[in-house]
Amino acid sequence: xxxxxxxxxxxxxIFAMVVAALYAGVALGGVWKPKLGLDLQGGTRITLEAxxxxxxxxxxxxLEEARGIIDQRVNGTGVAEAEVGTQxxxxxxVEIPGQNRQDLVDTVKQTAQLRFRxxxxxxxxxxxxxxxxxxxxxxxxxxxxxxxxxxxxGPSGKASVSPSASTSASPKGRALSSGLVRAxxxxxxxxxxxxxxxxxxxxxxxAPTAVPSDAPAGPQITAKGAPVDQPLKWMDDPGNAWxxxxxxxxxPKGEVAAPVADIxxxxxxxxxxxxxxxxxxxxxxxxxxxxKATAGIPAQQVQWVVNLTFDKTARATFxxxxxTIANVSSQITGQQKxxxxxxxxxxxxxxxxxxxxxxGQAEISGNFSQTEAQNLANSLKxxxxxxxxxxxxxxxxxxxxxxxxxxxxLIAGAVGLGLVMIYCLLYYRGLGLVVVASLAIAGVVTYxxxxxxxxxxxxxxxxxxxxxxIVAVGITADSFIVYFERIRDEMRGGKSMRVAVETGWVRxxxxxxxxxxxxxxxxxxxxxxxxxxxxxxxxxLGISTVIDLVVFFLFTKPMVxxxxxxxxxxxxxxxxxxxxxxxxAPRTSATMRPTTPTTVGGNA
Numbered sequence: 001x002x003x004x005x006x007x008x009x010x011x012x013x014i015f016a017m018v019v020a021a022l023y024a025g026v027a028l029g030g031v032w033k034p035k036l037g038l039d040l041q042g043g044t045r046i047t048l049e050a051x052x053x054x055x056x057x058x059x060x061x062x063l064e065e066a067r068g069i070i071d072q073r074v075n076g077t078g079v080a081e082a083e084v085g086t087q088x089x090x091x092x093x094v095e096i097p098g099q100n101r102q103d104l105v106d107t108v109k110q111t112a113q114l115r116f117r118x119x120x121x122x123x124x125x126x127x128x129x130x131x132x133x134x135x136x137x138x139x140x141x142x143x144x145x146x147x148x149x150x151x152x153x154g155p156s157g158k159a160s161v162s163p164s165a166s167t168s169a170s171p172k173g174r175a176l177s178s179g180l181v182r183a184x185x186x187x188x189x190x191x192x193x194x195x196x197x198x199x200x201x202x203x204x205x206x207a208p209t210a211v212p213s214d215a216p217a218g219p220q221i222t223a224k225g226a227p228v229d230q231p232l233k234w235m236d237d238p239g240n241a242w243x244x245x246x247x248x249x250x251x252p253k254g255e256v257a258a259p260v261a262d263i264x265x266x267x268x269x270x271x272x273x274x275x276x277x278x279x280x281x282x283x284x285x286x287x288x289x290x291x292k293a294t295a296g297i298p299a300q301q302v303q304w305v306v307n308l309t310f311d312k313t314a315r316a317t318f319x320x321x322x323x324t325i326a327n328v329s330s331q332i333t334g335q336q337k338x339x340x341x342x343x344x345x346x347x348x349x350x351x352x353x354x355x356x357x358x359x360g361q362a363e364i365s366g367n368f369s370q371t372e373a374q375n376l377a378n379s380l381k382x383x384x385x386x387x388x389x390x391x392x393x394x395x396x397x398x399x400x401x402x403x404x405x406x407x408x409x410l411i412a413g414a415v416g417l418g419l420v421m422i423y424c425l426l427y428y429r430g431l432g433l434v435v436v437a438s439l440a441i442a443g444v445v446t447y448x449x450x451x452x453x454x455x456x457x458x459x460x461x462x463x464x465x466x467x468x469x470i471v472a473v474g475i476t477a478d479s480f481i482v483y484f485e486r487i488r489d490e491m492r493g494g495k496s497m498r499v500a501v502e503t504g505w506v507r508x509x510x511x512x513x514x515x516x517x518x519x520x521x522x523x524x525x526x527x528x529x530x531x532x533x534x535x536x537x538x539x540x541l542g543i544s545t546v547i548d549l550v551v552f553f554l555f556t557k558p559m560v561x562x563x564x565x566x567x568x569x570x571x572x573x574x575x576x577x578x579x580x581x582x583x584x585a586p587r588t589s590a591t592m593r594p595t596t597p598t599t600v601g602g603n604a
Contacts, residue, residue: 008558015554019441022448034447035454037462037536038083038095040406046094047087047393058090058387065378066387067092069344083460092389113262114287114380117280118235118325119338119350120267121243125251125277221332228267231281232324236331238279242267246279262345272347280340280347284321287343289314293380295373298363304373306364308380315360322362326353343379405463413470420477428484429577430569434559435480442476442544442551449543464537468523472544475519479552482515483508483560488583497570497578501560512552520545 026032038045050058050066063086070092071084083095225239238246251271262268264283271277292309310318325337340350351364364376417439425432446469453459486508490500523542527535563569572579 008561011554011558012562015558018554019445019448022445022452026448026451029451029455031451031455034450034461035459036097036406037460037465038097039463040461041097043095043097043396045096045395047395048092048094048389049392050090050092050387050389052387060086060089062387063090063092065381069379070094113344114290115262115264115283115342116285117268117283117340117342118231118321119278119280119340120235120238120330121246121279121332122335122338122350123246123277125249125271125275126253127250228282229265231284232321234267235281235337238267238281238332242269242279245269246277249277251275251277262342268342268345270342270345270347272350276347278340278347278350280342283342284317285310285314287380290380293377295368295370295377303365304368304370306368306373306377306380308362308364310360310362312360315358318360318362319356319358322353322355322357326355341380348379349376406466409463409466409470413466413473416470417473420473424477424480427577429575429582430563430573431484431560431577434556434563435477437559438480438551438556439473439476441555442547445547445551446544449547459539460536462536464534465540468537468540469544472541472548475516475545476548476551478515479512479548480556482511483552483556484577486511487560487578491578491583497572498564501564505557505560509553509557513549516545516549 048070050063052058052062067084067086071082083097085093085095087093221240221243222237223240225242226233226237228234246269249269253275264286267282268280269277270280289311290308291311292307294307295304296307297304321339325339328337329335330337336352338350338352340347342348349364351366368376421432421436421439424435428435450459450461454461483504486504487497487500490504491497495503520542523538523545527538527542530538567573569576569578572583574581
């Protein structure tokens with residue numbers, strides 16, 4: 001049944017408005033250049049093959065946790081736009097566009113080390129201003145408020161030694177306690193030489209030793225210090241050499257500190273994520289001795305906590321340590337003694353201890369949000385079950401090579417596009433203009449989509465992605481050929497050009513839909529099961545296929561219908577591409593323009 005056709009001019013105007021709106025959205029973002037991948041911008045690609053210490057299979061969860069930690073390492077060193085992703089079942093790929101950083105290889109492949117250490121001193125990581133101290137200053141002054149403030153005063157500036165206190169000198173007020181029993185022993189009072197306030201009058205040292213201004217120097221600090229292999233004694237007397245090293249150490253201002261060398265048998269001076277510096281003892285417990293770490297909210301409570309479970313080898317050590325430091329103040333700092341959890345040489349938590357923990361089951365409590373608790377639990381689990389990485393495969397691509405690849409890809413695309421246009425103009429003549437216009441519109445829409453995805457979903461254009469866009473040119477040209485040949489078939493059957501345009505569309509669109517659906521399914525399957533840069537090719541191919549359908553339905557078909565209203569085409573001019581000689585249709589004595597546009601088989 002013939003029905004009145006929609007006006008093609010109206011469709012073309014609406015389509016033009018949609019494209020204009022798309023570019024208006026891009027203009028709001030203010031970015032007119034797509035993000036380029038490693039192969040187009042140059043840089044370093046590092047591929048790591050992971051395995052477990054026990055020889056078991058690498059789980060997807062462990063691999064994702066490793067990816068997150070490596071991402072923090074790489075981007076924490078100041079390298080912008082570094083991409084860290086998983087590949088397959090046991091590979092992690094690090095891509096650093098625009099950088100040639102061989103020094104990052106060791107940082108990336110370093111196995112995450114989780115260790116538990118005792119805190120000898122803690123202080124702000126940056127030099128503090130030294131206002132004039134009043135003689136009446138009290139012990140409530142915050143650390144760094146006077147030149148005599150103890151480093152151990154900590155970031156919070158408060159010492160809490162109450163047996164039931166949940167707020168301590170540790171960052172964010174975190175405390176370590178037994179999962180079953182809270183602390184019930186009285187807290188030891190700080191020694192007079194360790195209390196905060198005005199500069200104390202220390203007893204004379206055994207030997208004249210230079211002591212830094214921000215490190216406490218009292219009778220408890222000896223020149224040599226306690227043995228390093230006795231952490232419980234060493235935390236009370238680290239010696240002048242380590243105190244001087246701690247005093248001179250500063251944390252990077254406004255950025256994450258680079259990973260430091262974490263040697264199990266040696267003390268460590270490092271920072272936390274809040275910019276506080278710590279002087280830590282030799283390691284007491286390894287992360288491999290932690291069997292379980294979970295985040296949750298205990299019954300009848302509202303605050304998130306992190307629950308820890310140690311194995312048999314660490315249980316006795318942990319019981320001895322907690323019995324010694326629970327609710328006890330440090331003779332150096334005057335603050336409650338702390339137990340630091342160190343991941344890759346950086347403090348991720350430094351809770352105080354509220355009670356003896358004899359069963360190897362502890363609970364880290366404090367001002368945790370759900371995200372903080374879960375992140376800490378994940379870090380602890382990963383440290384307890386570290387992944388090992390084999391010697392990485394490092395590929396370095398310089399900007400010159402990347403520029404050559406980009407130039408070659410663009411030239412190949414331009415040559416291919418030019419050949420397609422020339423062929424269509426020679427073979428289809430006037431109708432070839434529709435091909436040229438459609439390909440140009442498809443290119444304009446594709447570029448806008450790439451820009452929009454770069455901002456919205458961080459889409460990065462790679463050389464395989466450009467290949468996918470170029471391949472899609474052939475798919476788009478196939479749609480035009482199918483449609484134009486259907487028009488010619490209808491005209492050979494004796495139909496006028498205007499009628500052939502509509503009847504040929506009904507039959508051609510089903511064929512084009514089937515062909516594009518097959519291409520789209522192939523792109524989806526390739527994207528799901530491929531790895532690495534092949535995913536970029538599949539993604540670009542799928543996007544281009546969808547754009548081809550949009551342009552074919554909303555631009556090409558209305559354009560052909562609109563051209564069919566001109567005598568140049570419906571009278572079969574020899575340059576129109578639809579002359580009787582080219583089509584192979586019988587000549588008629590007269591050709592009349594239809595007065596009413598019609599379509600067959602439904603709406604166009």
